[in-house]
Amino acid sequence: MTRIAIAGLQHETNTFAPDETTLSDFQRQGAWPALTRGADIFQVFDGLNIPIAGFIDTCDHDMIPILWAMAEPGGYVTDEAFDTITGEIVEGIVAARPDAAYLDLHGAMVTRRYPDAEAEILNRIRQAMGPDFPIAVSLDLHGNLSPAFFEAATVVTIYRTYPHTDFARTGARAAELLDRAMAAPLFGAYRQGNYLTPITAQTTEFSPAKDLYAALDTRGAVSLDLALGFPPADIPDCGPSIFAYAETQEAADAAADATAAHLAEVEPQFDARLLPAAEAVARAMATPGPVVIADPQDNPGAGGTGDTTGILRALIDAQAPDAVLSMLQDPETAAAAHAAGIGARIAVRLGGGHRQYSEPLEVDVIVETLSDGKFRCSGPSFGGSEADLGPIAGLRIAGTGIRVVVGTVRAQNLDQEFFRVAGIEPSEHSIICVKSAVHFMADYKRITQNILFAVAPGANPCDLPSLPFTRLRPGLRLDAA
Structure with missing residues (x-):
């Protein structure tokens, strides 16, 4: 029987984010499973909407599970973390002596030493297993993929939705494509x-991204995929990339060229849909609720610190009568709330842990709920995934109708359970603020179509020309928000 080694290492690196991503960030559980080894992979990922789960469910071969690890998007991955985890994956593959390998990667991981980290992973496997060893890879839609990565992979599949709802399906397609390539x-x-x-302009909820992805299956390739790239990464191969596989070179080239032409044609149509924070709050207050306001520039899922106070200040300044926000990372305030207990009124310095983006809010808050931060997601993207975000508190800013969920572990609000863990039912409130860019839409659009994207300072700037890039390849254009 054919034997397939399976492993995963995921990180989306924002090279402008202030904090490095360390080995402990991969080892601990947050909104994703903790680092998982060996046969535990089959149990931990059973039934989850994660690429490796889709591969496992589809693959008909004998699978040898090595390791899976992911950390919340953030700053540069330390070389220690990269070398430790990659070394274990390569050693596991060598020891298993499989016929092929499948890797559940992201595509936008960067270390100080390796700006093209995923290509480095593949190169290390190739050095150990030889140039003809089949390697299938599934990737995030936001991958920054290089020609070297393309050359090192046998076949590649990429998510086709943003918010990502096809994690498992992308892993399944990788299993199918690997079978095809081995045959x-x-x-x-x-x-x-x-x-x-x-x-925010890349979401497949709207055109032109929606149209780009709808056209992929119409171009005659065995497999055709598009990554739109992850913008806050100062590396040469930041940006969109296209992967086509076909039974002839002519067919593969034709599919790739048609997609590249389509991508060039729709450039003027991309719209980030951003509003100044004060304007977004004013519009939300004038619209029958619920209205969702996203805070994409402080999206932890793009390397945001998760602790900025720009949206909260806009809510307070506008005297919003009924608003909720989740998740604000503030371990000190969460600990103080747990120490004080439910019903207590305490003075806090709320958020603002990274002063380059915002200042703390010096306010009194009422402790309304407390939680250990453990919950199960229920939305269409991440339903079934267990989260452990440490001590959480549901707070109301005294004298207002503004409530904020304060957490210990930084995480993107991509599921309504990020409110429910603190006893807040989001649909019952007029304004719902989420520290997210797009992923929240998969779940929150089930309760409202009124969605706004607000601009407040954060580590994920959406005005791309304002970023201090120094390493991008010549000719890459940066579309403004």
Whole structure:
């Protein structure tokens, strides 16, 4: 029987974020499973909407599980973390002596030493297993993929939705494509796009991204995928990339070229839909609720610190009568609330842990709820995934109708359970503020279509020309918000 080694290492690196991503960030559980080894992978990922789960469910071969690890998006991955985890994956593959390997990667991981970290992973496997060893990879839609990565992979599949609802399906497609490639050689084609757009403009909920992805299956390839890139990464291969596989080189080239032409054609149509925070709050207050206000520039899922207070200040300044916000990372305030107990009124310095983006709010708060931060997501993207975000408190800013969920572990609000863990039912409130860019839409659009994207300072700037890039390849255009 054919034997397939399976492993995963995921990180989306924002090279402008202030805090490095360390080995402990991969080892602990947050909104994703903790680092998992060996046969535990089959149990931990059973039934989850995660790429490796889709691969496992689809693969008909004998699978040898090595390791899976992910950390919340953030700053540079330390070389220690990268070398430790990658070394264990490569050693596990070598020891298993499989016929092929599947890797559940992200595509936008960066270390100080390796700006093209995923290509480095594949190169290390190739050095150990040889140039003809089949390697299938599934990737995030926000991957920044290089020609070297394309050359090192046998086949690649990429998410086609943003918010990502097809995690498992992408892993399943990787299993199917690997089978196809092992049965008979496939020809590949790779193209890079020449512009980069803010992540809020990339959502497949709207055109033109919606149209780009709908067209992929119409172009005659065995497999055709598009990554739109992750903008806040100062590396040469930041930006869109296209992967086509077909039974002939001509067919692969034709599919890749058609997609590249489509991508070039729709550049003017991308719209980040951003509003100044004060304007977003004013619009929300004038609209029958509930209205969701996203805070994309402090999205932990893009490397945001999760602790900025810009949106909260706008709510307070506007005297919003009924608003909720989750999740504000503030371990000190969460600990103080737990020490004080439910019903206590305490003076706090709320948020603002990174002063380059915002100052703390010096306010009195009423402790309304307390939680250990453990919950299970229930939305369409992450339903079934267990989260452990440490001590959480549901607070009301005294003298207002503004409530904030304060947490210990930084995480993107991508599921309504990020409110419910603190006893707040989001649909019952007029204004719902989320520290997220797009992923929240998969769950929150089930309660409202009124969604706004607000601009407040954070580590994920959506005005791309304002970022101090120094390493981008020549000719890459940066579309403004």
